[in-house]
Amino acid sequence: xxxxxxxxxxxxxxxxxxxxxxxxxxxxxxxxxxxxxxxxxxxxxxxxxxxxxxxxxxxxxxxxxxxxxxxxxxxxxxxxxxxxxxxxxxxxxxxxxxxxxxxxxxxxxxxxxxxxxxxxxxxxxxxxxxxxxxxxxxxxxxxxxxxxxxxxxxxxxxxxxxxxxxxxxxxxxxxxxxxxxxxxxxxxxxxxxxxxxxxxxxxxxxxxxxxxxxxxxxxxxxxxxxxxxxxxxxxxxxxxxxxxxxxxxxxxxxxxxxxxxxxxxxxxxxxxxxxxxxxxxxxxxxxxxxxxxxxxxxxxxxxxxxxxxxxxxxxxxxxxxxxxxxxxxxxxxxxxxxxxxxxxxxxxxxxxxxxxxxxxxxxxxxxxxxxxxxxxxxxxxxxxxxxxxxxx
Numbered sequence: 202x203x204x205x206x207x208x209x210x211x212x213x214x215x216x217x218x219x220x221x222x223x224x225x226x227x228x229x230x231x232x233x234x235x236x237x238x239x240x241x242x243x244x245x246x247x248x249x250x251x252x253x254x255x256x257x258x259x260x261x262x263x264x265x266x267x268x269x270x271x272x273x274x275x276x277x278x279x280x281x282x283x284x285x286x287x288x289x290x291x292x293x294x295x296x297x298x299x300x301x302x303x304x305x306x307x308x309x310x311x312x313x314x315x316x317x318x319x320x321x322x323x324x325x326x327x328x329x330x331x332x333x334x335x336x337x338x339x340x341x342x343x344x345x346x347x348x349x350x351x352x353x354x355x356x357x358x359x360x361x362x363x364x365x366x367x368x369x370x371x372x373x374x375x376x377x378x379x380x381x382x383x384x385x386x387x388x389x390x391x392x393x394x395x396x397x398x399x400x401x402x403x404x405x406x407x408x409x410x411x412x413x414x415x416x417x418x419x420x421x422x423x424x425x426x427x428x429x430x431x432x433x434x435x436x437x438x439x440x441x442x443x444x445x446x447x448x449x450x451x452x453x454x455x456x457x458x459x460x461x462x463x464x465x466x467x468x469x470x471x472x473x474x475x476x477x478x479x480x481x482x483x484x485x486x487x488x489x490x491x492x493x494x495x496x497x498x499x500x501x502x503x504x505x506x507x508x509x510x511x512x513x514x515x516x517x518x519x520x521x522x523x524x525x526x527x528x529x530x531x532x533x534x535x536x537x538x539x540x541x542x543x544x545x546x547x548x549x550x551x552x553x554x555x556x557x558x559x560x561x562x563x564x565x566x567x568x569x570x571x572x573x574x575x576x577x578x579x580x581x582x583x584x585x586x587x588x589x590x591x592x593x
Contacts, residue, residue: 215350215592216243216331218324220340223248224294228487230357230388230408230516231336237584239291245323247295249337295323304370309342317346324348332591338375344382351383353591356392356403362509375399386590389514391534404590408516409580415523418491428459428480431498431560435460436490437517439481440467442510444531447503450549451556452476458560463493494524499559502530503552518543522572527559541571 217238221231224246235244288294297319302308324331324347333349336357344352361368361375376399379385385403387393396403433451435443439462449472452460460479462469474481485493494500500521504510514535521528521543528543529552530536536545544559546552 214242214588215329216245216327217591218245218247218320218331218333218347218349220247220249220333220335220337222336224288224292227484228516229336231334231355233409233411233580234584234587235292236289237581238588239289242291243327243331244292245295245327245331246292247297247320249299249339293323295319303339303374304367312339313342313346316343320347334591335378338371338378341374341377341381344378352381353384353386354378354382354401354403356385356387356396357514359392359395359509359512362507362512384590384593386587389512389535391512392514395512406583406587406590407578408514408519409578409583410519410523410575411580412523412575415491415494415520416525418495419488420492422489422492422496425459425461425480425482428461429457429478431458432496433458433460433499433501433556433560434463434493434497435501435503436463436485436493437502437515438467439464439469439473441470442504442507443469443473444503444505444549444552445470445472446549447505447531447546447552448473448479449476450553451503452478454553454557458498461497490520491524494521494526497524497526499527499529499556500524501528501552501556502536504531504533506531506533506547519575519578523575525564525569525572527562527564528568529555529559539571542568 217235219231219235222229224232235246238244297316299315300308300311303312320343330348330350332351332353333344333347334353334355336355338360360366361371379396379399379401382401385396385401386406387396387403388406388408390405393403393405433455443462448460448462455478458478460476461482462473462479463482464484466481469481473479502515502518502521504515510531510533513533518528518530518536518539521530522539530543530545531552532545532547536543544555546555
């Protein structure tokens with residue numbers, strides 16, 4: 202079946218049941234793919250509780266309050282992060298109640314009892330059994346209980362390596378998941394090789410990018426004008442994966458300017474907030490990031506070389522490259538494919554030196570030429586391939 206025929210009406214193609222991060226909370230690769238498929242498919246998107254066990258801290262309190270609001274208001278009309286965009290047509294966002302622990306058998310059985318009845322009711326309202334897609338291993342126990350065509354694991358990370366997650370539990374649940382899915386898709390060669398080591402052959406589907414969105418900002422960026430220029434900008438989760446030494450080396454050598462670390466804070470190194478010229482700023486609406494990038498002088502990803510960063514495939518790398526701005530990133534496996542389109546560095550000294558150089562030179566013409574291959578990396582093309590894989 203041709204899954205990209207625009208003349209096909211909703212209902213001719215299999216509905217989708219997707220388990221992933223909260224819709225609209227941040228622009229994940231799963232959300233980009235599903236947005237492309239929505240014109241011709243009905244989608245049930247299940248906002249999950251997440252994979253991090255609750256702790257007694259402000260971050261957990263904020264997330265718990267957000268979940269309680271979702272459960273009390275079952276059909277959200279707008280996205281989070283102050284965006285006014287309504288939920289797209291053909292998309293139904295579900296907020297089933299979940300138990301936030303998975304370590305013990307009791308935890309997992311309780312989640313089955315909480316989740317299966319409302320999900321089955323939603324599935325029964327569909328014209329046909331859906332294809333179930335999960336980006337998270339925590340749904341492994343649901344597979345025998347839901348009436349779906351088949352299951353797809355869209356592997357976007359090695360959750361067993363993430364700071365603050367229960368590695369043993371996540372690994373166990375991922376193995377349970379892999380033993381039951383029909384199809385596995387990995388976003389990087391590193392993750393593909395890891396799944397192969399677990400006995401599963403996964404198809405590689407790297408991230409896409411919306412060139413028009415990143416190259417033609419809507420509106421002007423007017424915030425933080427009081428912060429001295431030039432601006433060295435990072436956006437993403439500000440957490441222990443950031444290399445404090447790299448940021449410190451740049452901060453100490455930067456005579457004038459500002460290092461902006463923008464995004465939700467998840468227990469970052471406290472030293473970052475004490476560095477000169479360095480500002481830890483809150484997350485911004487996704488739609489405003491192209492305008493922010495236009496004001497930036499250099500875009501950076503100063504990640505430490507850790508097991509978790511060697512396994513990840515940062516979505517924002519192609520977004521950085523699409524802006525045309527100078528890009529300086531850590532030399533990690535996911536970034537090496539783009540070594541001709543960006544500057545890859547390994548040490549704090551090299552990071553500081555290269556950023557200061559790009560402040561003077563801008564983006565080299567050779568790097569701009571190397572980035573032209575992004576024209577074949579659209580989310581529409583990725584979604585077409587994804588649709589073929591999940592129908593398989």
